[in-house]
Amino acid sequence: MQNPIAPKKHVLLLYLLPGFLLYTFVVVVPIFVAAYCGFFNWSGGPKMRFIGFRNYAELFKDGVFWLSFRNNILLTVISAVGQIGIAFLFASLLSSGLVRAKAFHRTVIFLPCVFSAVVVGFIWSMIYDYNYGLINQFLKLIGKGSAVKPWLSDPKWSLVLVTIPLVWQYIGYYMVILLSAYSSIDRSVLEMAELDGATGWKKAVYITLPLLKNTLFVCLTLCIAGSMRVFDNIYVMTGGGPGNSSSVMALYAYNTSFVRYRMGYGSAMSILILALSLLVIGGSRGLLARFSRKEET
Amino acid sequence: MENPASGARRRGSFRRSLGRVVVNFLMILFSVSCLYPVVWLCYASLNDKRDFTVNPVALPKAPNLDNYFAIFSQSDMGVWMLNTLRNTAVSLPFILLFGFIIGYLLSRFHFRGHTALYGYFLLGIVIPIHALMIPLYVQFKKCHILNRWFTLPVAYVAFGMPIVIFLVESYVHSIPVEMEEAATLDGSGFSRTLFSIILPICRPVLVTAGIIQFFTCWNEFSFALILVSRDTLVTLPVGMTLFKGQYSTDYPGMMAAMFLSILPAIILYLAFSKQIIKGMVTGAVKG
Numbered sequence: 239m240q241n242p243i244a245p246k247k248h249v250l251l252l253y254l255l256p257g258f259l260l261y262t263f264v265v266v267v268p269i270f271v272a273a274y275c276g277f278f279n280w281s282g283g284p285k286m287r288f289i290g291f292r293n294y295a296e297l298f299k300d301g302v303f304w305l306s307f308r309n310n311i312l313l314t315v316i317s318a319v320g321q322i323g324i325a326f327l328f329a330s331l332l333s334s335g336l337v338r339a340k341a342f343h344r345t346v347i348f349l350p351c352v353f354s355a356v357v358v359g360f361i362w363s364m365i366y367d368y369n370y371g372l373i374n375q376f377l378k379l380i381g382k383g384s385a386v387k388p389w390l391s392d393p394k395w396s397l398v399l400v401t402i403p404l405v406w407q408y409i410g411y412y413m414v415i416l417l418s419a420y421s422s423i424d425r426s427v428l429e430m431a432e433l434d435g436a437t438g439w440k441k442a443v444y445i446t447l448p449l450l451k452n453t454l455f456v457c458l459t460l461c462i463a464g465s466m467r468v469f470d471n472i473y474v475m476t477g478g479g480p481g482n483s484s485s486v487m488a489l490y491a492y493n494t495s496f497v498r499y500r501m502g503y504g505s506a507m508s509i510l511i512l513a514l515s516l517l518v519i520g521g522s523r524g525l526l527a528r529f530s531r532k533e534e535t
Numbered sequence: 536m537e538n539p540a541s542g543a544r545r546r547g548s549f550r551r552s553l554g555r556v557v558v559n560f561l562m563i564l565f566s567v568s569c570l571y572p573v574v575w576l577c578y579a580s581l582n583d584k585r586d587f588t589v590n591p592v593a594l595p596k597a598p599n600l601d602n603y604f605a606i607f608s609q610s611d612m613g614v615w616m617l618n619t620l621r622n623t624a625v626s627l628p629f630i631l632l633f634g635f636i637i638g639y640l641l642s643r644f645h646f647r648g649h650t651a652l653y654g655y656f657l658l659g660i661v662i663p664i665h666a667l668m669i670p671l672y673v674q675f676k677k678c679h680i681l682n683r684w685f686t687l688p689v690a691y692v693a694f695g696m697p698i699v700i701f702l703v704e705s706y707v708h709s710i711p712v713e714m715e716e717a718a719t720l721d722g723s724g725f726s727r728t729l730f731s732i733i734l735p736i737c738r739p740v741l742v743t744a745g746i747i748q749f750f751t752c753w754n755e756f757s758f759a760l761i762l763v764s765r766d767t768l769v770t771l772p773v774g775m776t777l778f779k780g781q782y783s784t785d786y787p788g789m790m791a792a793m794f795l796s797i798l799p800a801i802i803l804y805l806a807f808s809k810q811i812i813k814g815m816v817t818g819a820v821k822g
Contacts, residue, residue, distance in 0.1 A: 243715040244644050245725040254640060254652075257633035257696060264671065264693030265659050272670035282673075328562065336558050345808050346566040349573070351815065352800045354754030356772040357793050360779070361572045370591040370786060410569070415816050467665040470756040474776060488665040488757070495669045496761060504669045512666040519661070 269512070276506035281499045293506035302482050303507065306490040307514060313401050313486065314465035314518075320405035322457050325412035326450075330442045332413075333420040344417065348410035355407075359474030362403040366390050366475075390476050393483035400475050400484050404468065412457045419453035420446070455526045462522050466515045487511045573794075573801065580791035587787045602791035606778075612792060614767060615774035621684070622759075622770060623752040626691040630748050631741050633692065634699025639733060641700065642707035643715075659697030665757055672761050682765045690758050695751060698818060699744040706740040707733070743814035746807070750815075753800065771796050 245253070276294070279287040297303060328347065332340050350358060365372045366389040374386045389399055423446065431445045447454075469488040472478060478485035478493065485493075491511060495504030579587060580602050582595035606612045640646075641653055671690065675681045680689070710733070718728040734741075756772040763769065769777065778792050804811055 241644060243712070243719050243725075243728070244646075247646075249725055250640065250644070250646060253636050257637050258652075260633070260689065261656065261659060261693045261696055263674075264690055265662065265664070265667070265697075266655075268667040268670035268674055269662075271674050272667070275670065275673060328565070331558050331562060336555050337562050338559060343562050343566050344812070346569050348808070348812055349569055349801075349804060352750050352804050352811065353797050354756065354772045354800075356754075356756050356775050357797050360775065360789070360793055361576070364786070364790075365572075370588065372592065375590075375592060406568070409565075411815065414812050418816055463663070467663045469665055470772070473756075473760075474779075488668070491666075491669060492757075492761070495672075501669065501673065505673070508666050508669050512663065515663040515666060516661070519663070 269509075272505045272508040272512075274505075275502055276509050278502040278505075280502035280505075282495075282501045286502070289502075293503050294510070296503065297506055297510055302485065303487070303490055303510075305482055306478075306485045306487045309397055309484065310466055310468070310486050311518070312397060313404070313468060314462055316398065316401045317404055317408075317465045318458060318461050320401075321408050321461055322412050322454065324405070325409050325416055325457070326454070328409065328413045329416035329420055330446065332417060344410075344414065348414055350407040351411045353407070355470035356474050358403050358407050359400075359471040362406075363390070363475050366399060391480050393480045396476055396480060396484040400472050403471060403475075404465075408461075408464070412461070415457055416450065416453060419450050423449050451530060455530060458526060459519070459523055463519050466518060487514070573797070576790045576794040576797075579787055580794045582787050584785065584787055591786070602787045603795070605785075606788055606792050606795075610778055610792070611766065611769065611774065612778075612795065615769055615771045616795075618768055619753060619771040622687045622691065623749060625685070625688040626695065626752050627745060627748055629688070629692040630695035630699055631745055633696050634744060635703050635734065635737060635741060636729070637696070638700040638703025639707050639729065639737075642704040643712070656697045656700050659694070660701070664694055668757055668761055671758070675762055682763055682768060684768065686762050686768075687755075687759055687770070690762060691752050691755065695748045699741075699748070702740050702744050702818065703737060706737060710736055742810065743817055746811050746814040747818040749803075750800065750811075 244250075275286075277288055277290060279289045279293075328343075331337050332343060337343065364370070368374060368386075368388040371389070373389065377383065377385045390396055392399075427449070428441065428445065431441055467488060468486050469492070472484055472486055472489055473492070476484045478489045482490070487507075488511065491504050491507045494500050494507060575592065578594055578598070579591065581598035581600065582593075583597065583599075583601075586593070586596055637656070641649065641656075672681070675686065680686055714732060714736070715728050718732050723732070754772060755770075759770040759773045760776075763773075775792060775796060779789060
């Protein structure tokens with residue numbers, strides 16, 4: 239610390255400490271609290287009974303938990319394909335010069351990103367609504383009254399239907415990220431490709447896709463991390479139902495702890511969610527990193 | 536096309552113009568789908584309950600503000616809005632202050648434990664915080680800080696800090712050290728240099744971070760749901776779900792409440808859409 243502009247040690251400590259302590263208290267300590275409580279049979283009251291690893295043993299056999307985990311994964315896949323795929327398509331179209339009013343589209347398509355997941359969930363509940371929903375209104379209008387149904391009550395489709403709003407909401411987000419990557423591509427590369435006869439989708443797939451690869455990977459990591467923490471939308475739209483058909487891990491942990499008051503079990507679940515999420519996020523990052531390195535050599 | 540070389544391929548010009556129409560139509564369709572829900576909320580909230588049930592997408596015959604008066608008199612909408620506003624207003628300055636100070640220190644000085652501390656804060660970005668909902672509730676309960684006016688800000692400041700730290704950290708790298716050296720030579724103390732010289736230079740990155748954090752705080756739901764349950768402290772997103780439970784048949788009322796809850800975000804977005812888009816993208820890519 240011979241740096242002349244460096245603060246004295248106690249000054250440095252004084253500046254670091256408040257933020258450090260707050261962060262530790264809210265972000266780090268809970269991990270240990272969860273690990274501790276996970277060993278108890280506890281309903282949140284004063285009585286706590288130590289049961290060792292039995293919560294974890296139960297968890298590994300808990301069908302609903304693994305269904306929720308599967309739903310998280312499915313939701314991640316649908317979101318990744320839907321959000322990033324459509325965002326890539328739109329970004330390509332917008333930067334191809336074929337589309338007019340580029341700024342307008344960009345501004346409008348990004349708009350849903352600033353809404354709360356709760357409101358987006360409500361809006362889509364209205365769209366799916368049996369009596370007044372836009373979908374059923376539309377079906378009646380075109381004379382397909384027989385197809386009208388309470389959309390969100392169908393366990394076969396509930397997960398897909400709660401994912402659509404998520405895809406819709408965040409297309410703009412990834413589109414804007416991709417657009418900014420597009421604008422940094424060297425124009426001459428594209429012009430050269432056009433001279434060589436690459437147009438339209440060919441240009442998109444063979445020229446821009448490889449150039450945007452790193453940005454697409456960033457989008458993918460963001461999308462995976464985001465999909466693993468989904469909670470609000472589904473809480474609002476279906477509460478995980480019908481049955482547990484649209485349940486996700488965070489929602490199941492919430493229901494276990496705050497509806498059925500199994501705090502010990504919920505804590506053990508938190509630890510497992512943490513581990514699984516980190517595994518999925520870390521694993522996908524590792525894969526992507528390896529993939530991008532292989533391509534370069 | 537802007538490229539003169541493409542003029543050689545005249546035969547494809549009909550197909551190309553057709554393609555152009557299709558592509559434009561597609562984009563407009565999607566843009567409308569993003570805009571329409573907001574417009575629908577707006578005009579349906581002015582509608583009569585009975586007219587709405589006849590045709591939910593029709594424009595109101597006699598637009599009026601009855602639904603708005605109703606939600607303010609029959610629910611705690613006003614309280615929810617104030618709570619959300621207070622939480623955001625309290626959290627934001629602290630997120631930016633802590634993020635700025637720690638980000639600056641981490642960027643400039645390689646004190647002992649620097650790398651460890653860096654990784655420690657990085658943890659906050661990597662960890663899926665929703666997994667902390669239950670233990671955080673337990674912990675807050677044990678410490679008797681559930682259901683206080685500062686409960687949610689405490690959580691939001693801690694959650695928001697890491698991303699701001701890293702945004703500031705990378706920004707400070709671009710500021711020449713000569714700035715501080717000159718200031719020190721002129722007799723400026725550490726704190727004075729920090730707040731009167733570095734802080735103004737960091738304004739752009741702090742604005743970016745502030746924008747991201749504003750929307751995060753304003754829209755936050757899961758922690759607001761579990762950490763606060765007293766009527767007087769409920770926030771807007773959570774209030775909306777209560778509202779749905781109470782007035783599940785009052786659709787126009789629901790829509791009025793929804794419209795009101797996104798109105799601040801819309802106004803802010805319309806005013807600063809460029810900065811907001813840029814801010815969110817920078818935050819995402821750096822994070």
